[in-house]
Amino acid sequence: MKFISGIDVSKKYFDIEISDKVFRFNMDNKDIKKLLKQLPSGSHCILESTGTYGNKLMWDLHSAGHIVYMVNPLQISNFSKMKLSKVKTDKSDAKLITEYGRMNIECLKPYDFPDAGIQSVNQLEAVISQLIKQRTALTNQLEALEQYKDICKEAAVALKKTITYLSAKITELEKKQQDYIDKDNKTLRENISSVIGIGNSTACMLIAVTNGFNNFENFKQVSSYFGCCPRVFQSGSSVKRRGSISKIGMASVRTRLYLCALSAKQYNPKCKELFERLIENGKPFKVAMMAVVNKLIKQVFAIVRKNEKFDKNYNISFGF
Numbered sequence: 001m002k003f004i005s006g007i008d009v010s011k012k013y014f015d016i017e018i019s020d021k022v023f024r025f026n027m028d029n030k031d032i033k034k035l036l037k038q039l040p041s042g043s044h045c046i047l048e049s050t051g052t053y054g055n056k057l058m059w060d061l062h063s064a065g066h067i068v069y070m071v072n073p074l075q076i077s078n079f080s081k082m083k084l085s086k087v088k089t090d091k092s093d094a095k096l097i098t099e100y101g102r103m104n105i106e107c108l109k110p111y112d113f114p115d116a117g118i119q120s121v122n123q124l125e126a127v128i129s130q131l132i133k134q135r136t137a138l139t140n141q142l143e144a145l146e147q148y149k150d151i152c153k154e155a156a157v158a159l160k161k162t163i164t165y166l167s168a169k170i171t172e173l174e175k176k177q178q179d180y181i182d183k184d185n186k187t188l189r190e191n192i193s194s195v196i197g198i199g200n201s202t203a204c205m206l207i208a209v210t211n212g213f214n215n216f217e218n219f220k221q222v223s224s225y226f227g228c229c230p231r232v233f234q235s236g237s238s239v240k241r242r243g244s245i246s247k248i249g250m251a252s253v254r255t256r257l258y259l260c261a262l263s264a265k266q267y268n269p270k271c272k273e274l275f276e277r278l279i280e281n282g283k284p285f286k287v288a289m290m291a292v293v294n295k296l297i298k299q300v301f302a303i304v305r306k307n308e309k310f311d312k313n314y315n316i317s318f319g320f
Helices: 029-038 055-063 073-082 090-104 116-145 153-193 200-210 219-226 251-267 269-280 285-306
Strands: 004-009 013-018 021-026 044-048 067-071
Touching: 004 090, 013 029, 013 090, 021 029, 021 090, 029 055, 044 055, 044 090, 055 067, 067 073, 067 090, 073 090, 116 153, 116 200, 153 200, 153 285, 200 251, 219 251, 219 285, 251 269, 251 285, 269 285
Parallel strands: 004 044, 044 067
Antiparallel strands: 004 013, 013 021
16 A cells, blocks of 8 residues: 655645645755654655755655655646646645545656756756846847947946856856766767757756656657647547647747757758758748757657767668
8 A cells, every 4th residue: 555645835835645634844954854754654755846846855755765756737737627626725735636646656657866967957057048038138128229329338338248248157057067967978968969950058958857868768758748749639520720839848948949940950951851841841930840849859869769979871770
């Protein structure tokens, strides 16, 4: 008999169901220690994927010998709708997650904790993403400023200096990312970055967000994880909506891969061939681009599985 506890996590506290009762603990070391004393040994603890708030709690539970699972919040939301739930509180959410776990525990896979290096890369990626957004906003502001007849020198200088600083800091942090990755995954990073269209920075990001691609059996699972796979909406003979990508995944990863695809459609032979064929067949530009994104994912996954560098003239062995 598996002992299952659902946990609803928030910034300052978390609610957990233990033996059909819900308890609230603060998100600090003192209360986490209280929980570990109260929780039966070898418990199966299920949390929603809610960013960084539950990271330390998950690690402490894992270190204490409990089995930890992380599920997509959309799965819990759909499960709630299926039950026609009318109550939405932290306490009810903990109970709902527990019930979901009891019904699906055999299908769930324990969370695979990434090593310290990959965790550092993920944290750096979050910072880099914010710095890039700031740089883009300031660049746009500088372009708008340059439309004035009389440009304020001090404003322009301030913007240029800040943009230069942000660019230097982004480059510095991307180098740090590569250093962390290369400690344990240098060959993997070099192999992935050999794919035409994928650079070192993107290779590091892909390794980090997939934990070295250890949790995937095929490239379609990776595409689905990123939210790049097609979504079909069809029912009977009359309901046939226009297809689109699912977008149930990582928006930042999709954006990065889309930028990679812009280069791949010109210089990666198979991606170029695919893009041109789809455009000739009348497909919209974005549809063709997302096909290139998925082609890149397929190439990257094949590279990872083969543990070889990309060879544009040797695509047959990879199944590209």
